[in-house]
Amino acid sequence: MVHRAVTVLGATGSVGLSTLDVIRRHPKRFSVYALTAGTRSEELAALCREFHPKFAVMADPTAAQKLAGLLADLPDVTVLSGESGLCEVASAPEACTVVAAIVGAAGLGPTLAAVRAGKRVLLANKEALVMSGKLFMDAVAVSGAELLPIDSEHNAIFQCLPAEKIRDPEGAGITRILLTASGGPFREHSAEDLLSVTPAQACAHPNWSMGRKISVDSATLMNKGLELIEACWLFNTTPDRIEVHVHPESIIHSMVEYADGSVLAQLGSPDMRTPIANGLAWPERIDAGVAPLDLFAIGRFHFERPDLLRFPCLRLAAEAFEVGGTAPAVLNAANEVAVDEFLKGNLAFTDIPVVIERTLSATPVAPADSFDVIFAKNTEARQRAREQIALLTV
Structure with missing residues (x-):
């Protein structure tokens, strides 16, 4: 049995918490090297007290200051902040496995850092591949990283x-x-x-x-x-x-x-612990804490x-992939902005695909030949999406 030290990027989200539940069940097989979160300092502090990582990272600097105060009595936990802190723990040699579960474009930098360091990367952050597909897969090939999908x-x-x-x-x-x-x-x-x-x-x-x-x-x-x-x-x-x-x-x-x-x-069963356990222990199989599947209770399957x-978003995604270049990055950026505004109550549900389609039309496509180009186009697309939202909500 190989022991693996694990870094969990996005520890307070649903995938992160499911990952830690699997780790909790196998203390001899896994340990936690680093835990990260965005702004939920109190939740991350509680996880640090249970799993005793070497590092805890908050993407938000203010939240990091709060976390440092909450963990003042745990001097063995070093608190870092920002993308530099996320990339530092993602690439640290002490952890052989990185769970990439930061939601959205914010996860690309740290996930890429883990890939470039040749880690076993359990990929839950689909946006990293959506934004930078070929460049990302090229980085995997060059570094020899082990990319295991856990969606x-x-x-x-x-x-x-x-x-x-x-x-x-x-x-x-x-x-x-x-x-x-x-x-x-x-x-x-x-x-x-x-x-x-x-x-x-x-x-x-x-x-x-x-x-x-x-x-x-x-x-x-x-x-x-x-x-x-x-x-x-x-x-x-x-x-x-x-x-x-x-x-x-x-x-x-x-x-x-x-x-x-x-x-x-x-x-x-629809339980993320199954694919997470598969990725953590692959090629072995371990208990994930998931109840056995009862096909008699389900009775029958349906397909449509x-x-x-x-639901035009599926069509828009396929079209963006066919266009290629930076179009998928624009698609993702526009969607993130539109969904955020919908969740704030500022945009109708049915206007989400409208914003995405108009942003794709308004944003020139460039060759996705560098990460700098992708990050720049991500920023541009977000601004154009906000402009489209402003037009819709006047």
């Missing part, structure tokens, strides 16, 4: 592929990837009903316990759009070879179709085609 859908695909053919699906005889989606809380809503959706309703996912931003993304199907782009980069394929299936039970997490007609699927008229 439930991508982990399911990973488990259904031969280990030596992860980046060569055609060589493995794969004809299609069947990417499943829950459909979110508004799957059966009419277009008229969607006009009055509230943030509280959008964050009430029927199957998964997730943060507010990803819950809204699930409700708009943008989460599936981002996952479509991520799957293309992870498994070296294209959108025309990926088919999205709405599966409201969220038990089949994704499937892979082979040339001989076989379809392999990974099933499990996604409705791209009511």
Whole structure:
């Protein structure tokens, strides 16, 4: 049994907390080297008292000062702040495994630092690949990092592929990837009903316990759009070879179709601890604390085609990938701004895709040939998205 020291980027979020629950169950196998959070200093302080990391990092400097005060009686925990602190612990040689669970574009820098340091990176931050696909995968190849997806859908695909053919699906005889989606809380809503959706309703996912931003993304199907782009980069394929299936039970997490007609699927309860445990211990299997799947209780599975008229974000994501260059980074930036304004009550749910599409049209596409270009285009797209929101809300 190999002992692994783990850094958790985004420890106070749903993926981070699920990761720590798996670690808690295996104290002889895993230890915590560093924990990070954005602004939740009190929550991170409580985790530090339980797991005793060497480092605790707050993205927000003010929150870091508060955390330092809360941990004043724990001199063995060093408190850092900002992106420099996040990148320092992500690349530190003492931790061989990094869980990349910071939500949004803010996670790209620290995740990239972990990749460049050659870590085993458990990737939950899909935006890193959406923004910088080829550059990110090139960095993985150069450093020899071990990139293991822990989004439930991508982990399911990973488990259904031969280990030596992860980046060569055609060589493995794969004809299609069947990417499943829950459909979110508004799957059966009419277009008229969607006009009055509230943030509280959008964050009430029927199957998964997730943060507010990803819950809204699930409700708009943008989460599936981002996952479509991520799957293309992870498994070296294209959108025309990926088919999205709405599966409201969220038990089949994704499937892979082979040339001989076989379809392999990974099933499990909708619990993030399963893919996290798979990534932490791979290629071994360990207890994740997840209840056994009761297929008799579920009874039957349902599948539907996604409705791209009511939920155009999935279409916009596929189109941005086809355009290439910085278009996916613009898509992601516009979505983050629009979702944030929706959650604040400043934008209608149905205007989220409107803002994204108008921002894509208003932002010139550039070759994504450096991270500096990507970060600059991310900043530009956010400003253009705010301008579009201002026009809509006058």
